[in-house]
Structure formats: structure tokens, C-alpha cells
Amino acid sequence: MPLIELQDVAKTFVVRRKSGRLRRTRSEVHAVAGLSFAVERGEMVGYIGPNGAGKSTTIKMLTGILVPSSGSLRVAGIEPSRDRIALARRIGVVFGQRTTLWWDLPLRDSYGLLRRIYKIPDQRYAENLERMVELLELGDLLDVPVRQLSLGQRMRGDIAAALLHDPEVLYLDEPTIGLDIVSKARVRDFLRELNTTSGTTVLLTTHDLTDIEHLCKRVMVIDHGQLVYDGGLEGLHELGESERTLVVDLAEPQGPVSIEGARVVKVDGPRQWLAFPAAQSAAPLVAAVAERYPLVDLSIQEPAIEAVIGRIYAEGITRPTP
Numbered sequence: 001m002p003l004i005e006l007q008d009v010a011k012t013f014v015v016r017r018k019s020g021r022l023r024r025t026r027s028e029v030h031a032v033a034g035l036s037f038a039v040e041r042g043e044m045v046g047y048i049g050p051n052g053a054g055k056s057t058t059i060k061m062l063t064g065i066l067v068p069s070s071g072s073l074r075v076a077g078i079e080p081s082r083d084r085i086a087l088a089r090r091i092g093v094v095f096g097q098r099t100t101l102w103w104d105l106p107l108r109d110s111y112g113l114l115r116r117i118y119k120i121p122d123q124r125y126a127e128n129l130e131r132m133v134e135l136l137e138l139g140d141l142l143d144v145p146v147r148q149l150s151l152g153q154r155m156r157g158d159i160a161a162a163l164l165h166d167p168e169v170l171y172l173d174e175p176t177i178g179l180d181i182v183s184k185a186r187v188r189d190f191l192r193e194l195n196t197t198s199g200t201t202v203l204l205t206t207h208d209l210t211d212i213e214h215l216c217k218r219v220m221v222i223d224h225g226q227l228v229y230d231g232g233l234e235g236l237h238e239l240g241e242s243e244r245t246l247v248v249d250l251a252e253p254q255g256p257v258s259i260e261g262a263r264v265v266k267v268d269g270p271r272q273w274l275a276f277p278a279a280q281s282a283a284p285l286v287a288a289v290a291e292r293y294p295l296v297d298l299s300i301q302e303p304a305i306e307a308v309i310g311r312i313y314a315e316g317i318t319r320p321t322p
């Protein structure tokens with residue numbers, strides 16, 4: 001049985017706005033509209049989409065904060081909105097934009113409170129805390145009040161807090177937002193380690209696609225409340241019709257070369273950039289250039305995932321998901 005399962009889930013908000021002195025108009029926002037997917041135990045899945053796509057609404061339904069308007073939804077066999085307390089013991093949540101820790105308390109005291117809230121047995125608590133302190137390098141920070149922590153330190157503190165009770169599922173909402181490169185790498189390394197060694201299932205929402213590239217084999221893209229893609233990152237390149245670039249250095253500067261299956265997008269002295277479909281092999285192009293032109297050197301640039309996703313968002317490309 002999948003650990004997370006949604007079937008035809010919808011969430012509609014009713015919005016009432018003033019339109020005149022006494023009149024109010026009523027409109028509906030279909031934040032999530034017929035969403036179905038399943039996540040198996042141990043998977044680490046990226047959940048992405050443009051602003052307002054319905055990501056937070058999905059996560060809120062998965063934690064039981066919001067009740068779906070229709071459809072069925074189960075996490076670890078529990079219907080979230082019916083049994084939030086039982087579910088809370090099985091899931092961990094990290095919101096990058098706000099902390100779940102007590103602002104004026106040192107981390108150690110916040111953890112002590114969580115231990116009581118979740119009724120974590122002594123030995124398990126001690127073991128988990130030790131592991132978190134080691135992996136997230138929290139040793140020197142345990143006695144510092146949360147408000148004095150840097151953003152990266154606070155995020156590590158929040159991640160530890162979400163995991164002290166050994167949840168089976170971890171929802172991460174923008175866990176690397178605002179972090180510097182080193183802190184981002186630290187958080188990503190930890191998540192990878194957690195997923196491999198503890199088998200924790202992770203659903204990761206982020207606008208930083210590098211997070212997804214580093215961590216997730218599977219990515220789900222949501223737009224206008226519907227799933228527009230569910231699969232590997234490679235498939236996204238196909239869907240976004242992305243291009244790779246063959247960069248050739250010729251012996252001398254010359255006008256744009258003419259090669260079938262590629263188009264010259266830039267010329268700079270003897271260097272030329274040839275774009276071709278990402279799914280196509282570069283070998284025939286290289287052979288064709290070498291045969292007809294004095295080729296000195298070459299390299300291939302992979303498409304930036306940002307560009308691919310940007311195109312998918314902008315053009316609203318939809319394809320039925322398998």
C-alpha cells in the first residue's frame with residue numbers, strides 16, 4: 001500500500017469580495033482540482049509548480065490542516081483531516097519560511113518540549129538527538145536561543161525538531177530558501193543521508209530546482225491545481241522540448257556553419273554555439289562539423305533545468321500523466 005495516496009482530490013475556496021457599498025460577490029478558487037498520485041514508502045519526491053499552483057494547499061491537506069472539498073486522501077493509512085493527532089505522530093513538517101521552534105528558548109529546551117508533546121521514550125529521544133546533533137552539526141548551538149541563530153542554523157534546528165519522533169514521512173516546504181551555498185549543501189547532504197539510512201519518505205516542495213536535481217529521482221509538477229507531469233527529470237527535458245548546445249571552436253572565425261539538425265544560436269570569433277534537441281545524439285552533428293569545417297575543439301552544454309521548467313510553466317504544457 002502506498003504511504004501517501006490521493007485520489008481525485010479537490011480543494012475549492014469560496015472567496016467573497018466587496019463590490020460596491022453593500023454588494024458582495026462570491027467566487028470560487030479551485031486551488032487543487034482533481035489531483036491523484038501515490039508515493040511509495042522510502043521515495044524522495046520533488047513537488048514543484050509556479051506560484052499559486054496548489055502546492056501548499058496539497059501539503060496542508062496532507063497534514064490535516066485543510067479538509068479536501070472532494071476526493072480521498074490517505075497518509076500512512078490515516079485520513080489526515082479525520083485523525084490529525086494520530087497522523088502527527090507519523091509525519092514531520094518543515095516550513096522554510098517560518099520556524100516551529102520556540103523563539104526565546106534554546107534549541108535544547110524546544111526539543112525537550114517536543115519530546116513531551118510526542119511522548120518520545122527516553123532512550124529513543126537520546127539516540128535521535130545524538131544522531132541529529134552529529135549529522136546536522138548542532139553541538140555548539142543547543143544552548144543558543146532560537147532567535148540568535150542564523151537562518152541556516154535555524155533551518156538545521158527545525159529539521160532536527162521535525163525528526164525527533166521518527167516520522168515515516170517528512171514534508172519539506174522550501175527547506176533551503178534564503179540559505180547560502182554551504183548551508184544548502186549541508187541540508188541536502190543530510191536529507192540524502194536520512195532517506196538512504198532511515199528510509200524516511202520525503203515530499204519536497206521547492207522553487208530551487210537544484211534541490212530537486214540533487215535529491216529527487218521523481219518529480220511531480222502541479223499547475224492550476226492539477227498534475228501536469230509525474231516522472232524523472234530526464235522526461236521533463238523531453239516535455240519542455242529542451243535543447244543541448246554543441247560549442248565548436250573552429251580554426252578561424254567565419255560565418256555561421258550550416259549543419260542539418262542544429263541551428264547556430266551564437267557566433268563569437270572562431271567559436272560557435274549550435275542548439276539541437278536534447279533527446280538527440282550529438283555524435284552525428286560532431287561528425288558533420290568535423291567533416292566540413294576545420295574543427296579545433298568542442299564541448300556540449302546540457303540544458304539548464306530552470307530553463308526547461310520555466311518554459312513548461314510559461315506555456316502551460318500539459319500532458320496526461322501515466
Ligand SMILES: Nc1ncnc2c1ncn2[C@@H]1O[C@H](COP(=O)(O)OP(=O)(O)OP(=O)(O)O)[C@@H](O)[C@H]1O
Nearest residue numbers: 013015029031049050051052053054055056057058
Ligand atoms: N485560504 C484561502 N482562501 C482563498 N484562496 C486561497 C486560500 N489558500 C490558497 N488560496 C488560493 O489557492 C491557490 C493555490 O494556492 P497555494 O498556496 O496552494 O499555491 P502554492 O503552489 O503553494 O504557491 P506558492 O509557490 O506561491 O507558495 C492560489 O490561487 C491561492 O490564492
